[in-house]
Amino acid sequence: MKEIKHVVIIGAGFGGLQAVKKLAKDKFVRITLIDRSNHHLFQPLLYQVASAVLSPADIAIPIRSLMHKKKNVTVLMDTVTGIDKDSKEIILGDKRISYDYLILAAGAKTGYFGHNDWMKYTLGLKTLFDALRIRNRILKSFEKAENHPEMAKDLMRYIIIGGGPTGVELSGSLAELSHSIINDDFRNINTRKSDIILIEGGADLIPSFDRSLSVYAKKKLEKRNVRVMLNSKVIKIEDNKVFLKTQEGEKILTANIIIWAAGVEAVYLNNTFGLPVDRQNRLIVNSFCSFRDHPEIFAIGDSINFKDKDGKILPGVSSVAMQQGRYAATAIRELIHGKELKPFRYKDKGSMATVGRKDAVADIFGIKFTGFIGWIMWLGLHLFYQVGFKNKVSILLTWMWSYITFGASARLIQETPTKEELESMLYSLKK
């Protein structure tokens, strides 16, 4: 009788979940899935939480509830502190878990290209916590402006740094929030006068897309009153200030809120494993998403540096992570059953981004879509990939509802803790 092999998967993102799904079917496998948080996050829609369209529960689903029927899967909410590659053990604080195979899929975090001091003055957008912080800050800026209309102009100026999909989608969504949805809610200010500035260092927005789509996105954002600044490199960030190097020389912009959507890097832990990493902390893997000296360790998704056959590093997008997750699962099953591995090949099916309500750009198998048709494709594909069925229904209803009513349910400003509550929180943290 064949021995049951233990596969440990670190990270329940798009990659990790695909790997579990495929591996759990093998009866010679048992799986431990470890994540720091208790939920899978649908990151492509995070900007909609930040712009108060969706609620956290719409884009996050508890990992346990996805796994509760898979009896060979154990979920642990815990923080990995290290790997002992020789004894094949995962270290979780004072606890160790041994593995036969390991899949590293811990993802990426906001990266500042070495300027970690900029973190203090900006808001990132990689976690639910980040999204809620942006939402709170934006909504509070309108509240403060309503109380002090003489300061409205300064309070309602926002800078988004980074013209990739996140920056484009977030600025489009914030423009809609301020320019249409909530303006009737206020008496003393005109939220349509919000000043949203999108800054991109290169010559094009969403540079990974076809140039015609980049141009379309820019035109549509500008129509929605977003100021798009191309060829503008950030050289310094201070409190409410961004210093730029542009083709016309240096410029200083001020804003109430500065959002950093310009870069990510792999989780810090990666460089403690004794495995090769690049400058962005990404694990450098071979063509099997693995390591020469450790063929039992796979690494996938945003946290790796995988070069395709043209020598280009694959981008940190969900479709890459999902394909690699399925690949790693297949590879492990082949290793267990003594078959030979084929290297990983990425099938690029295209990419897309929204630029507003009913408006998106999509590049699917080389065919370009814009406007409402692009948006319908974007909607369908995102709903299709959304994990829990309830979430699909809930998101669809929320969207339909907010279409009809410009709905308000997500425009909650979450209370910030009082001094007493903070003391009590600190007290229970210490325990």
Next chain:
Amino acid sequence: MKEIKHVVIIGAGFGGLQAVKKLAKDKFVRITLIDRSNHHLFQPLLYQVASAVLSPADIAIPIRSLMHKKKNVTVLMDTVTGIDKDSKEIILGDKRISYDYLILAAGAKTGYFGHNDWMKYTLGLKTLFDALRIRNRILKSFEKAENHPEMAKDLMRYIIIGGGPTGVELSGSLAELSHSIINDDFRNINTRKSDIILIEGGADLIPSFDRSLSVYAKKKLEKRNVRVMLNSKVIKIEDNKVFLKTQEGEKILTANIIIWAAGVEAVYLNNTFGLPVDRQNRLIVNSFCSFRDHPEIFAIGDSINFKDKDGKILPGVSSVAMQQGRYAATAIRELIHGKELKPFRYKDKGSMATVGRKDAVADIFGIKFTGFIGWIMWLGLHLFYQVGFKNKVSILLTWMWSYITFGASARLIQETPTKEELESMLYSLKK
């Protein structure tokens, strides 16, 4: 031509909103509604957020979106720091707003009967923040138990102090969470072995209800494995420890989480107004919900001490607040239009509380309902009173869905901020 009068309303709870609704129809009135938070909270369902059945957006609705069609209403999200009764001005930090009439409706907060040191060891349940804290702590206790099953017994012991409606509903709801809904999600622990203890100082649960309903509630909670301890007075609370005086002598109970649902008191600010207050900081009003020397100031809801004709203080429930809100609005309109005021009379329509899924007790106009019929009445009345239409649909769908699937969408553990994030939060707080 008649002069337009300015009515300032402090607090957008059940009382404040009813007052606005009635007053806004009068074209000789303009209204400023002030609240510390940006949302109206449906407090009767707060326990369902705490027990991971509903999400925050299901029971909170932005105040602005409720008011955006009422053009004579200005909403301010701000904190009142005082009242200048002589110049008829509300003080908001360095800003003053003059009023012709004032309605104080700032509500209540968790009260510890003078034992404020107990706050550190317990969790209250009056705000969304409170509810999310309870939810996070409960869900994390299961997570920790799954990682350390040898400690599961201690980790899964919870004490709820206070046998009023909040304590009864919360303990029933937590029993359902742990005894049925999520047990399949775990591999190493049996969440059905959770130990939920409900402590009441008096001889009956929900003492304001008819005794037959109290007995029914106790029986049903015990059937769901809640340990109900009556005649047990809390004499001291320490870290994870509750000291009780019972009929069999003193007892010490330990628990991972201690929830305080035993009392409320009016907001602290009340005793700075120079108006009469009782020991629980409640404003002592006359039979017009007003003050002899200040007939232009009304006070309503949980934050007042109003004696009915039998000399009994009206309870802090939504129906009292709503009737007083409508009364105060009518009274102000009568004062403006030179009519004579009738004193406030409370019409008691009954009360109800859930003891589990499909199970509630209700006492409506003296008729008693229990079980499924009681629950249907409870459901209907709560949905009926829920303010925003979207919320009604959303709550109904969420409930139906969680009925069919024992759904998971509310079982999110919200991330706690990292050290860096806390630093950045502190930084923006200081500004």
